[in-house]
Amino acid sequence: MKIKIPVEKNQNYNVKVIDLTYQGLGVAKINDFPIFISNTLPGEEALIKVTKVKKNFSFGKLIQLKNKSPEREDNVDQKYLQTGIAPLQHLKYKYQLKFKQDQIENLFNKAKLNVDVLKTIGMDNPTHYRNKAEIPVRIINGQLETGFYKRQSHDLIPIEDFYIQDPKIDQVILIVRNILRQYHIKPYDEVNHKGVIRNIMVRRGHYTGEIMIGLITRTKEIPHIDSIISKIVDQTQDVKSIIQNINPKNSNVILGRKNKLLFGRKYINDQLLGLTFEISLQSFYQVNPVQTEKLYSLAIKKAQLNQNDTAIDAYCGIGTISLSLAKHIKRVYGVEIVNQAIENAKSNAKINHIKNVKFVANKAEKQIVKWQEKGLKPSAIFVDPPRKGLASSFIDTAGKMAPHKIVYISCNPSTLVRDARCLMKYGYHINQPIQPVDQFPQTVHVESITVFEK
Structure with a gap:
């Protein structure tokens, strides 16, 4: 029926x-x-x-x-809600923090796992915090526009103030947009897979102010590129790097594999917890530096390690957690599948004169087995995985290695709960309350720190 x-x-x-x-x-x-x-x-x-x-x-x-x-919250701009830039903008900030705490609590309760969840650590100013932008470029009413997609569509809404981004980044995007218009550079047409410029990417160092501009193109060549670069450099302060990234594929993936340096150097510098990091176009680097310092400091503090301990940093990226952790313990072993990230991590260790860290490019689960065969017995493993969470093979390998603690920095509560159940099969328990940290104000995403103890 x-x-x-x-x-x-x-x-x-x-x-x-x-x-x-x-x-x-x-x-x-x-x-x-x-x-x-x-x-x-x-x-x-x-x-x-x-x-x-x-x-x-x-x-x-x-x-x-x-x-x-x-x-x-009455002071709401509809275009931010329409695009999904700030889907919680209509909820007062103190209630956003409660919503995120509740998300984690509710998921653990549904899984019948008894844990305490602390109040979400928020920001004094929960706007204009992002140090990185990836902005689509399309043609609207015959004109090149930058903006963001309407939710559940590929219809671009032109936007000039992105609300959650560093205002200097918004200014740079407009300068680049206007110069591209001046030289009649054709925006990408995703229906017919034509046009030149697909996205504008901008990074800005929170402490250094250094700016990187990425021009993501479908084509290898950009018409009038020398004049365009000259004007961008003249009109923007603190630009240290301009890179063309070539992505000829007909797909939604933003970045292609090939980079071409157009101006300056291949990286910008920024600081995190007093350390200097080189950040390249494709580096994973947390987008909210103010909250990242709180997140990493708390993760290290909650691990309760000392100068006799060793730790593994799985998914180590360019070494931000590894190098922040290094001064607190005897030795850190970092592993990451992306070769370029490991090269950056090694370079960052040299810049900061840190010698008690070893970085290796490999799958985390494979490298942990190698280290285990060599007799490595870490006191803790730190994990900061992508939204899909930990691979089951990684959990099996880490469970067999049996460190006393696994410090899990999660950006997705549902995969955290799934992984928690798996880790508990290896005798791990959550004895400390989970600490949410609001890395992404105005959005539904929440980071959290969970310490699993053997």
């Missing part, structure tokens, strides 16, 4: 919002059928329009609020 769906596309409904999803969407129900609505909060009554209907749920957009939640 076919179940009748109680809502229709393009129809308006009066609803009461009862929940907020992990994606920051309000949840309402009509005859137990869920409707997910952006820019709504629990407790609010609203007139909404259903925009998409699926078999088991639907999406809607807000037409009119009948009553407002006391948690609502």
Whole structure:
């Protein structure tokens, strides 16, 4: 028997919002059928329009609020909500921090794992914090524009102030945009896979102010490139590096494999916890330096290691955690699959005169086996994996190595919970409360530190 769906596309409904999803969407129900609505909060009554209907749920957009939640932030710019740049912008910041703490608590409770979760550590100014931008370039109404995609689409909304980015980065993007317009450089057309410029990428050192500009292109050549570079350098202060990244593939992947240095050097410098780091175009470097210093300091403190201990930093990247940890313990072993990142890490160790760190390019699970065969018995393993979490093979290998502690820096609570269950099979327990840190204010993402003890 076919179940009748109680809502229709393009129809308006009066609803009461009862929940907020992990994606920051309000949840309402009509005859137990869920409707997910952006820019709504629990407790609010609203007139909404259903925009998409699926078999088991639907999406809607807000037409009119009948009553407002006391948690609502009124000073909201719709384009940030539309694009997903700041999907929690309509929620007052103190409630954003509570939302992130609750996310972690709820997931552990669902998994029937009894853990304590501390209050989320926030920022004094939860805007304009990002030190890196990757901005699409497209043609809108016959003109080259920079902006961001509308949620769940590839329709570009032109934006000049990105709200969560370093304002200097926003200024640089506009300067580059205007120069590209002046020389009639053709933006990428993803439907026909034509055009020249795909994205503009900008990095800025939080402490040094040094700027790197990446021009991501479909083509090997950029018309008038010498004149373009000359104008960019004349009009922007602190630019130390301009790099062309060539990505000829018809895909959503932003960066290609080939870089061409157009001006200056291949990297910029910045500081983190008093150490200097060289950051290249493709380096993984945390985007919120203020919160990263809190995150790493807490991770090291919660590990409770001393000068007799050794540790492995899996997924070590350019060595930010390894080198921050090095002065607190006897020796650090860093492993990372990306060769370029390991070259950067070795260079960063030399710059900072740190000699008790060894970096190796390899898969973490494979390298740990090699170190174990050589008799290495670390006191702790630090992991800071991507959103997909730890590979099961890594957990098996780390579990057999049996360090006393595994310090897990997570950017995805759901994979953290999944991995926690697996680690517990190897005799690990969470004895300390989990500490969330708000690395990405105005968004639904949350970082956290969990210490697993044998």
